[in-house]
Amino acid sequence: PSLLHIEELCDSIVRSHRDTSQFRLEDLQALRWKLFSREEIHAYQSKSIDEMWQHCAVRLTEAVQYVVEFAKRIPGFRGLGQNDQITLLKTGSMEVVLVRMSRCFNTENSTVFFDGKFASTELFKSLGCGDLMVAVFDFAHSMCALRLTEQQMALFSSLVLINSDRPCLEDRGRVHRMRRHLEVCLSHMLRRDNQESLQHKLYQKVSVLQSLCSLHVEKLHWFSQRYPLTVHSVFPPLYKELFTSD
């Protein structure tokens, strides 16, 4: 691909990320000291496990929907077969949500934006997923340490999604060709930012992301065994489609 084509591809990925990321960075920054009060935290901790799970599933599904929109705007994604689009979203959308979550993480007090204010892991106690929440927050912290620009996050997010190693892809070759172009974009951008050292640090994040998402699916399976009706009747359909193997 020509350099012009690469620059154009970079620009379109960055634009798509900006147009599909729920909150602008400056808005999240402006809210970063809006913390939940003791009473509000106590109210969340007093929720039943199924109530809190449902609440979080709804919030997560909103974030996933924006990632689905981002994926659809990646040049070439809509050219893939329907099944391959679903396969890439099933395995990659939660990973991109977790990458994006670092945008709303406050490293000074280890809080994350949730339901309009910034919350620490203790707010999620009634989920019964302490280890997952700690891992999610630690990941957000480690992503913040890389101090990615929105452009770098946009390209990293597209590479997380366009992964030709995903199981059951029908046209693996086509996904791989898309991925090659995106890899050239990322290295072109990192060279331009004089930050080539970021490349391997980003690729190292991929395995942590995948283990986080497996843990999320594991916890969901554990929860759906105990509260089948909650998952079946009040969880968002998209959440069920993406994260359960029903």
Ligand SMILES: CCS(=O)(=O)c1ccc(CC(=O)Nc2ccc(-c3ccc(CC(C)C)c(C#N)c3)c(C(F)(F)F)c2)cc1
């Ligand atoms: C992401 C784009 S953005 O514009 O930066 C943006 C856009 C919106 C928001 C608000 C927001 O939706 N925060 C939120 C939502 C759900 C969750 C969450 C809750 C529970 C679980 C455990 C699971 C078992 C249900 C998981 C997981 N895995 C994740 C979190 C946080 F991870 F922090 F707990 C935060 C924050 C930034």
